[in-house]
Amino acid sequence: MPYDPSAFPPFAxxxxxxVLTVRRHALCALLVRRGEPPYQGRWALPGGFVRIDEDLEAAAARELAEETGLQVQDPGSGHVGAHLEQLATYGDPRRDPRMRVVSVAYLVLAPDLPSPTAGGDAHSVRWAQVDTLSTPGGGPVRDGDRPAPLAxxxxxxxxxxxxxxxxxxEYSSLATAFCPPEFTVGELxxxxEAVWGVALDPRNFHRKVTGTPGFLVPTGGTTTRQxxxxxxxxxxxxxxxxxxxMLRPEI
Incomplete structure (x- = not known):
């Protein structure tokens, strides 16, 4: 069968x-209020269109900086910064009312990030506690008393x-991505507790993390910041x- 370009319309x-961080002992997600249609005025995740000359990770870093003022650290720089990994691809034909749009989602994890600054097509930006935003089934965001699903x-x-x-x-050292370069067992x-939404026994936790080979390395220092x-x-x-x-406790 000959190739027919009309059978494959363009898509974006x-x-x-x-973007997740731990602020005031709670897991928080970064949201932007959309300043343009569609869904103008609704809260959404940061993001945007990939330019013709950039790869996906470059687009993710650019959108994060443009809409929030936050930077993703270069993994090859040796600096302890935000963890960035590809999450999943979403391609429902009806997910965007403008046209057929396929989205590649990224997960960004970092220590207590600063207050973001809105930019680009974002009207405003904020950190919101995850337990007030969504459930594993995709629950609602509440904007005041009015239920408002994300865009x-x-x-x-x-x-x-x-x-x-x-x-x-549970099975990787990823929790340290939420910590500063040097941290206590209590901070970890x-x-x-913030990510899982449970309280953990301090002595049990200390025994587990310090007894897991290669997980933590003592720096030789101490702190009284707690x-x-x-x-x-x-x-x-x-x-x-x-x-x-580190198995997640059953709730």
Whole structure:
């Protein structure tokens, strides 16, 4: 059968970002209020169209910087910064009312990120606690007392990103991406508690993380930033997979 270009109409590619951080001991996601149609005035994930001359990760970093003022660190720089990984691809033909749009979503994890600054086509931007935004099934965002789903299919993308983070910290060292370069076991425990939404026994947790080969490395320093007695400081070890894993408690 000969190739027929009309059978393959053009479509656009976008990137969407699930940006998660831990602020005030709660897992928070970055949202932007759309300043243009469609869904003008609705909250959404940061993102936008991929330019003809850029790859997907470059587009993700550019959109994050343009809409929020936040930067994704270069993994090859040796600097401990935001973790960036591809999450999933979303291609429902009806996901964007403008045209056929396929979106490649990215998950960004970082320590307590600063307050973002709106830019590009974002009217405003904010951090919002995940437990007020969505459920694994894609629950509603509440804007005041009025239920307001996120624009496009972003409820689903957000839920997928949160579940990716929750599951990956079970078997990988990804939880340290939410921590500063040097951190205490208590600070790491609060990351697990914020991401999983559960309270963990401090002694049990300390025994597990310090006894997992390659997970944590003592720096030799201490800190009193949590108050009380000086606490030992650690940095992330070389292990990427945890053996045994840190299993999520059943709720």
């Amino acid at each position: 590619v976008t990137v969407d970002l699930v 496009f299919d972003h409820d689903r993308i957000l839920a997928d990103g949160v579940e990716r983070a929750r599951s990956k910290i 425990r609060r990351v697990y 108050g009380g007695r000086p606490a030992q400081l650690f940095r992330a070890g070389g292990a990427t997979l945890l053996n045994p894993p």
